[in-house]
Amino acid sequence: MKLYNLDASGNCYKVRLFAALANIDLELTTVDIPNGAHKKPPLIDLNPLGQVPVLQDGKLALRDSQAILVYLAGSYGGLAWWPAHPQGQAEIVQWLSFAANEVQHSLCAARLVQKFGYPLDQAAALDKSPAVLSVLDSHLAEHDWLALGRPTIADCAVYPYVVLAPEGGVDLQPYPHIARWFERLEALPGYLPKP
Amino acid sequence: MKLYNLDASGNCYKVRLFAALANIDLELTTVDIPNGAHKKPPLIDLNPLGQVPVLQDGKLALRDSQAILVYLAGSYGGLAWWPAHPQGQAEIVQWLSFAANEVQHSLCAARLVQKFGYPLDQAAALDKSPAVLSVLDSHLAEHDWLALGRPTIADCAVYPYVVLAPEGGVDLQPYPHIARWFERLEALPGYLPKP
Numbered sequence: 001m002k003l004y005n006l007d008a009s010g011n012c013y014k015v016r017l018f019a020a021l022a023n024i025d026l027e028l029t030t031v032d033i034p035n036g037a038h039k040k041p042p043l044i045d046l047n048p049l050g051q052v053p054v055l056q057d058g059k060l061a062l063r064d065s066q067a068i069l070v071y072l073a074g075s076y077g078g079l080a081w082w083p084a085h086p087q088g089q090a091e092i093v094q095w096l097s098f099a100a101n102e103v104q105h106s107l108c109a110a111r112l113v114q115k116f117g118y119p120l121d122q123a124a125a126l127d128k129s130p131a132v133l134s135v136l137d138s139h140l141a142e143h144d145w146l147a148l149g150r151p152t153i154a155d156c157a158v159y160p161y162v163v164l165a166p167e168g169g170v171d172l173q174p175y176p177h178i179a180r181w182f183e184r185l186e187a188l189p190g191y192l193p194k195p
Numbered sequence: 196m197k198l199y200n201l202d203a204s205g206n207c208y209k210v211r212l213f214a215a216l217a218n219i220d221l222e223l224t225t226v227d228i229p230n231g232a233h234k235k236p237p238l239i240d241l242n243p244l245g246q247v248p249v250l251q252d253g254k255l256a257l258r259d260s261q262a263i264l265v266y267l268a269g270s271y272g273g274l275a276w277w278p279a280h281p282q283g284q285a286e287i288v289q290w291l292s293f294a295a296n297e298v299q300h301s302l303c304a305a306r307l308v309q310k311f312g313y314p315l316d317q318a319a320a321l322d323k324s325p326a327v328l329s330v331l332d333s334h335l336a337e338h339d340w341l342a343l344g345r346p347t348i349a350d351c352a353v354y355p356y357v358v359l360a361p362e363g364g365v366d367l368q369p370y371p372h373i374a375r376w377f378e379r380l381e382a383l384p385g386y387l388p389k390p
Contacts, residue, residue: 074281
């Protein structure tokens with residue numbers, strides 16, 4: 001399986017992290033984002049949104065880090081990471097949406113501006129971040145993991161841009177339960193350190 | 196099953212539309228958003244993000260329209276709407292993320308400003324909208340439905356804010372394949388008209 005990858009991308013790190021934890025082999029192909037390779041063939045034909053990561057497995061091409069996590073976990077990762085019952089799947093999807101929406105447009109956006117100079121609204125991104133982190137910290141005050149009482153792809157989808165948040169100027173100091181979740185996740189066998 | 200609902204919300208309409216198409220009974224409870232009921236108990240205890248919809252089924256409470264679609268389809272809707280195989284699930288999740296991220300922060304945000312006076316960046320939302328609609332229109336030029344060659348919860352997640360886009364000042368005229376997808380979806384048995 002080939003992953004079109006950028007090491008610094010938190011969305012790509014979601015996939016690499018899960019593959020490492022679940023012991024799934026990925027062939028990494030670095031995409032030359034600074035030269036716009038994600039906006040040209042072959043990438044743009046695989047993902048019309050012009051983003052990494054993209055996964056190719058035989059004839060299948062998948063965009064979107066959350067969708068790739070579902071595919072890898074469901075096909076190769078075993079039921080611990082992505083269960084077969086719809087209630088468990090839905091509990092996880094709550095956090096996949098949280099990653100694609102709330103985290104992406106706060107912590108991730110702030111980092112894109114600060115670290116890579118993206119023309120986004122940094123003040124708005126920083127404004128939203130404490131509420132996003134507070135929801136997460138409160139949940140983790142009562143739960144060791146985001147869903148199902150065990151590590152799942154929900155944790156792999158949310159952790160990357162949270163642990164990378166200081167690169168966007170976001171202070172994680174006020175969130176002790178997030179810090180302890182980091183420790184639990186980083187102690188899992190196979191854990192791949194952040195880029 | 197109880198759905199905490201607001202008729203004008205596109206995210207709530209996703210759930211009501213799917214329930215109508217799949218013939219699932221929902222007890223609707225209107226949330227008094229103008230008076231902030233979504234930021235107070237009992238709603239804030241069910242969804243710390245302070246948003247509707249929220250679904251209650253026995254002891255289970257689920258936030259996030261995408262997660263609710265997965266739960267309803269998987270539990271009560273049958274495999275046509277949400278299959279058991281991970282490849283099909285992942286193809287759908289690509290579009291659930293598209294709904295939670297790209298559509299939410301373009302078409303939906305523009306409508307929130309124009310129709311409800313939300314303090315969001317309307318210019319940025321309108322700027323993003325043509326690219327989002329172009330990706331959708333190009334996909335629908337080659338596919339009758341968003342995923343799996345048949346109606347799925349992917350269509351139910353994306354259709355609402357696209358069909359409501361003119362309420363945000365977005366012109367749908369340039370997208371003929373989206374118009375024909377509307378016709379196909381609106382011809383499905385049980386279709387619930389937009390609010």
